[in-house]
Amino acid sequence: MGTTKCLIFLSVLGFVSLVSSIENRSNGTPNGSEAWGYIEVRSRAHMFWWLYKSPNRVEDASKPWPTILWLQGGPGGSGVGFGNFGEIGPLDVNLKPRNSTWLEMADIMFVDSPVGTGFSYVEDDKLFVKTDVDAATDLTTLLKAIYNVNVTLQKSPLYIFAESYGGKFAVTLGLSVLQAIKEGQLKLQLGGVALGDSWISPEDFVLSWGPLLKDVSRIDEVGLNKSNSLALKIEQQLADGEYEAATNSWSDLEGVILLYSNNVDFYNFMLDEGNSPVIAKTKASRHLRKSYAKILETNGPDLGSLMNGPIREKLKIIPANVTWGGQSDYVFSAMVGDFMKPRIAEVDELLLKGVNVTIYNGQVDLICATKGTEAWITKLKWDGLSTYLNLGRTPLYCGKDESTTKGFFRSYKNFAFYWILGAGHFVPVEQPCVSLEMVGSIVNSPNKH
Template sequence: MVSKNVKVGGGVFLVALILAGVGVVIWALIDNEVTEDTPRYTTEKLEPTGVLSGTHPVFTKIPGVGNMFWWFHHTKALGFTHDHPVILWLDGVTGIPPSLLANFGMFGRYDINLVERPNSWVNRYNLLFIDAPLGRGFSHPLSVDKIPKNIDEAAEHLVITLESFYEVMVHFKDTPIYVFGEGHGAQLALALVKKLHQNGNLFTVKGVILGNGLIAPVQTLTKLGFYLEELAYVDGNGRRAIESLTNMISTAEQVGRPDFAGQLFQTLGRAVNEEAGAVAVNLGHIVQKLTNESLHGTQDYYGQWEYLQSIDSKLNANTMNMIMRPLMGVSSTIFYDFHRQNVVNAFKDSLMISAVDKVEYILNYTDITVSIYNGNLDAVSNTPGQLEWVNNLKWYGQPEFLEKPRLPIFVNGLLEGYYRNSTGLQFYWVNVAGLSAPLDNPVAMDTILRGIIND
């Protein structure tokens, strides 16, 4: 299914699809044969032009599976670049691929107009964006059936991609790396770090950072009705309607039907607005009201695409295909986020499975710090619901974490949030921010980032 954001003239688009299909068939005939002598991966370095010529877009080609796309940006900080930490960013199944949102939309070196961003994170850190799982962004599978169906399979592709990264960027093998995951990408980040530890090769991972993560989605949703009623988006009847749905989701998970829980989860936006009486609320960014058209059309993963469009209409797949793709040196037969719906379909049975056990594993068996931040205007990953699982984690440092006071985050005299910091675990409340806190409150995130990395 082609993303609705890809808007190309009908005839041209049809021809392009035919050519792309021919390319896939030829590729399948050549690359589908995997033997014992087949390498674990090969690496294709692209040749970007224009202002992007100083960046490093790369495909990690996994034989018999597909091509993982990653994009590396050297820091602008003084000194040797490998002396500065690497930030790896992941967005997962329901998010917007990092090569677009994190890169051009939030904190990459250039904005979507290819104007250098003055407050980019590249001013202090090296940035690594990976479009994952396979099938998202410019990462593309050999065929639809090669798209991973669960988080652990997707994490294995990320492990291979990281191996490829260190082969290309050999000087960064000893550089501290921090793995960020936003939304569903938080599950990817956790699975990647756990798998690296189990493989006995953590590289130099120092921290995993979870932003508005779908870590325990079922448990978090138990607070959704309370959250929306307290903010006056629904009344008592609306809260009961929401709790009826979230109780069904919880029951489905408890009886071993995460697939059914996932199906119910995808009805959440319609249920809140049409049955609970919220009318026109974007669940990812509740201060933005939806239009009638978006309400009665297909809600795009709780309004993330719609919210992004309201900020800058150029932040879409069409821009990536028509403007960025040629500058990056990506083949014209590869369409940005072409397999997006296929990826969602592939993960539908596992989307609601809790990843709390992976958080506990990292806390109990590694020296890697876990940092969690949550924008307070995200209803799906609402902060009260997130604290339900955070405050009940089972690890040796939990008593210390719970005993720590919650302290304010002031920036230029303004209250931007709060934090609780203990050895191994940190939690940040981010004010005036929805699903994507670095986009909504970059000032707070800059302070939080400095606190996590201690720079």
């Protein structure tokens, strides 16, 4: 499919005025509250983005209004679909207003990344990215096209928020953005990076699964021994650089966990598989662990029908031969060699460069368990680690109600950690109140209470 190269003007009322020699496929709402479009990040590789303006936006030069860039997991998960309608956008999958939308605290940009995810697509299967770094390069190209011609966005500090595998994209993107800024290629202020239940160190997560489930009585000694055996095999494969083999063993380990736990939910170990309220609301299947994009064909509204139906009609610029999620499986397959690689060193480098790094984790998540997150944090070479680990934690509540503890918080210098109680993998949905307050604090929103 060919694309027309020409100057484009996007949106109205000055919110997103974008002029670029990129492909001419863009649109927005008449009042300027939303804008969306495609950027050709490489020849015949097209990335889709969607930007929302917060109704609470405050124009204050002394306290700039922030922008959140949301990166979904998978790899192959659609931020434009799942993150937007399933988690933090203004509307839910029933197109009803979401009371806990993060737009209360910031503008939000959703991106379908890597190319092939959601509404993003490639015209040649050879163009799928194979590494986290390649994905970050494409995202940086997109940000250059959008930010370098937009003074309003340049004044708005960008906070990269990620969920699940998106955390690996976030830290590699953060470093790529810093380099582009240093070289004068990108006009952007990086406010920080926030890693939500993020797959930063696969080794530490798989090693945590068996012991965690045994401690909460979800597996027995036999299941623990079989789980630990496979986890140690993965550890050795990673040490030997056998990353694709480690990915295959990871899949085998998930099967063992499911067998000996009687199908525990990987997104909430208090539930059985498929009972997660987030999965139920979006009708997403078990394959969500790999792509976020498979949809169960069940009665009632589901994310696939929504995105390929009314949302597609609203956007008006999706090519006729592109289906939302149609290439997502290929995205995961192309990255099989990078899937199990750790990105702890990238977190260290961000901290060294003075970037604000925040981690938040749901208490009952299994796939990216807090136990595993705490394990990889101890591997940081950051010079503030020892002091951080010896600090006390501050309890978190929902608003002024201090009758129930909703979480804990600890920070030192440019590193912070939020423990969110009662939440699984999808923190913004399962604990919306404390999550929203957390976001306000992270992005230093003028609207935070």
